[in-house]
Amino acid sequence: MKPFTYSRAGDAAQAVRWGARPGAKYLGGGTNLVDLLRETLEQPDALVDVTGLATDITAHDDGRITIGAGVRNTALASHAAVRERFPVLSRAIVAGASAQIRNMATVGGNLMQRTRCAYFYDDDGSRCNKRQPGQGCDAVDGFNRMHAILGASSHCVATHPSDLCVALAALDAVVHLRHADGDRSLPLVDFHRLPDDRPDIDTQLRPGELITAVELPALPFATRSTYRKVRDRSSYAFALVSVAAALELDGDAVKDVRLALGGVAHKPWRAFKAEAHLRGKPATEASFLAAIDAELADARPLRDNAFKIDLARRTATAVLRQLTETQP
Numbered sequence: 001m002k003p004f005t006y007s008r009a010g011d012a013a014q015a016v017r018w019g020a021r022p023g024a025k026y027l028g029g030g031t032n033l034v035d036l037l038r039e040t041l042e043q044p045d046a047l048v049d050v051t052g053l054a055t056d057i058t059a060h061d062d063g064r065i066t067i068g069a070g071v072r073n074t075a076l077a078s079h080a081a082v083r084e085r086f087p088v089l090s091r092a093i094v095a096g097a098s099a100q101i102r103n104m105a106t107v108g109g110n111l112m113q114r115t116r117c118a119y120f121y122d123d124d125g126s127r128c129n130k131r132q133p134g135q136g137c138d139a140v141d142g143f144n145r146m147h148a149i150l151g152a153s154s155h156c157v158a159t160h161p162s163d164l165c166v167a168l169a170a171l172d173a174v175v176h177l178r179h180a181d182g183d184r185s186l187p188l189v190d191f192h193r194l195p196d197d198r199p200d201i202d203t204q205l206r207p208g209e210l211i212t213a214v215e216l217p218a219l220p221f222a223t224r225s226t227y228r229k230v231r232d233r234s235s236y237a238f239a240l241v242s243v244a245a246a247l248e249l250d251g252d253a254v255k256d257v258r259l260a261l262g263g264v265a266h267k268p269w270r271a272f273k274a275e276a277h278l279r280g281k282p283a284t285e286a287s288f289l290a291a292i293d294a295e296l297a298d299a300r301p302l303r304d305n306a307f308k309i310d311l312a313r314r315t316a317t318a319v320l321r322q323l324t325e326t327q328p
């Protein structure tokens with residue numbers, strides 16, 4: 001591991017000042033970054049610890065919830081207003097990692113965690129454009145069972161590993177950012193990038209920019225929402241496919257819906273096409289299947305992961321069916 005300095009920021013202004021220095025990197029719970037340091041995939045000169053900042057969850061009277069970037073995953077999953085207003089978010093978080101990791105991991109760190117593509121971590125023998133731009137991608141023709149079926153490029157077929165972010169994508173979350181040049185906000189669905197020809201760049205975050213908070217706009221029908229994750233083991237495994245959904249019914253018809261998929265793309269995949277297809281349709285198995293098929297029409301499976309198409313179809317349909325039977 002390359003030596004680095006460690007400083008603990010006292011406030012966001014100080015964090016951004018220190019984070020703007022070349023070679024600086026923010027430290028959340030360290031559950032991803034410390035592994036990357038150990039593997040020398042990240043080699044910062046300075047770590048700026050931001051875990052003491054932005055640790056509040058504010059449930060507003062108008063239905064919004066503002067979540068500080070330093071909030072630990074466990075605290076978010078167990079917060080009473082989150083469980084009541086956005087059960088999909090609580091369920092997504094507890095579907096991830098382990099209790100110990102969730103106790104350490106922060107919201108900001110979860111958004112920024114890097115892919116779990118095995119070739120990315122194998123810098124002894126594998127080619128990886130995300131690790132070293134221009135090197136090539138051994139996953140494209142390699143063992144690619146865990147990889148993307150939507151939005152990939154010939155440069156990278158990795159998936160984003162977060163569960164929490166899939167729920168945030170479904171809920172129209174907004175990410176608040178601070179930079180030495182000022183503050184800005186981005187919709188979560190635009191925060192992560194598709195790989196195109198620069199898979200080394202995961203997000204729209206600028207160098208030195210700090211995530212300060214994530215905001216969930218009011219969505220009254222999200223009381224009828226859930227998350228389902230399909231994986232090789234029932235705990236401590238990343239998603240093969242996951243589905244976050246919220247459903248509003250008007251009698252037997254779909255009045256409104258939010259749908260996002262995990263484990264299928266380089267970013268949490270908001271299923272806008274499926275949503276558009278479903279609004280106003282009868283809340284039946286046939287409508288659910290037609291909607292998810294519209295979303296998956298663009299899927300381009302690799303050698304080992306064509307099964308994800310059917311898995312995503314079946315999981316999304318099952319989740320929507322479950323929500324039609326759920327009392328809000």
Ligand SMILES: Cc1cc2nc3c(=O)[nH]c(=O)nc-3n(C[C@H](O)[C@H](O)[C@H](O)COP(=O)(O)OP(=O)(O)OC[C@H]3O[C@@H](n4cnc5c(N)ncnc54)[C@H](O)[C@@H]3O)c2cc1C
Nearest residue numbers: 028029030031032033096097106108109110112162163211
């Ligand atoms: C064995 C294992 C299994 C896991 N399984 C799952 C799983 O199933 N589902 C899932 O979703 N996750 C899973 N995780 C990932 C885990 O949730 C992430 O490691 C965690 O969310 C990262 O949060 P952290 O606070 O520890 O971030 P860190 O490791 O501290 O940082 C990660 C990145 O975020 C950056 N960063 C941190 N805070 C900020 C900020 N405020 N602004 C800007 N950048 C910031 C850091 O610079 C770094 O680049 C797993 C992790 C492990 C080790």
Ligand code: SF4
Nearest residue numbers: 117128137156157158
């Ligand atoms: S899929 Fe992406 S992360 Fe994996 S080897 Fe290819 S370029 Fe690297």
